Amino acid sequence: MRPLLLLDFDGPLNPYRAEEIPPGYVSHEIVEGEKSWVVLLNPQHGVELNALGATFDLVWATSWEHGANRLLGPLLGLPELPVIVWPPREPVSGVRRGSWKTPYVAEWAAGRPFAWVDDELNRYDRFYLDDAHQAAHLAHRVEPHLGLTAPDFAVLRAWAQSGSAA
Ligand SMILES: [Mg+2]
Structure with missing residues (x-):
């Protein structure tokens, strides 16, 4: 898969x-x-992501939702991609120490292996996914002052090639 x-x-x-x-x-x-x-925006990101499209099915997992296809993807030369549409945000009771997206990502992925790049991931998201998502997954945090870098792309390629995604 x-x-x-x-x-x-x-x-x-x-x-x-x-x-x-x-x-x-x-x-x-x-x-x-x-x-x-x-x-x-970094035009090289479009090149790198289109190349990764040979291995992965790319999906927008951003609060821009469909706006990502309408406003952002074309600027990077990306094709129209599937979009995760988030449910309305409910006030969180108690302390949730991971990203608000994580439970919805696990639900959306529905057992498919995935790599996820986001600047708001931490170990609590990894704990959640280890528990909730049986298929292979990589929750890779990206620094929001740097954006995706060559080492981040190397991590994604290595993960895909390691067979952990199979
Ligand atoms: Mg973000």
């Missing part, structure tokens, strides 16, 4: 914590109706 590659946008593809524009990135102003956003 081909593994999924779940893509967060803000953090991995838009290093929103960067203090200045990192090498290789271009600042884009995105306007839709009355809304506008400024994002930093």
Whole structure:
């Protein structure tokens, strides 16, 4: 079964914590109706992700939801991708120490192997997934001031090649 590659946008593809524009990135102003956003994008990410599409099924796992296909993917040369649509956020009772996305990601993946890149992952997400998701999974945290780097892509390729995704 081909593994999924779940893509967060803000953090991995838009290093929103960067203090200045990192090498290789271009600042884009995105306007839709009355809304506008400024994002930093690295064209090389489109190249790398399209190459990973030979191995993985790419999926948007971002709060941009369908906006990722409409507004962001084309700027990176990405095709239209499946989108995880998040349920309405409920007030969290008690302490949840992992990402709010994690239970929904496990549910959406429905037993398929996946690698997931996101800037808000921590060990509690890994504990949750180890428990809730029987298939192979990699929850890979990306630094939101750096975005996806060559070592991150190397981790994804190595994971896919290691057979853990099979
Ligand atoms: Mg993020």
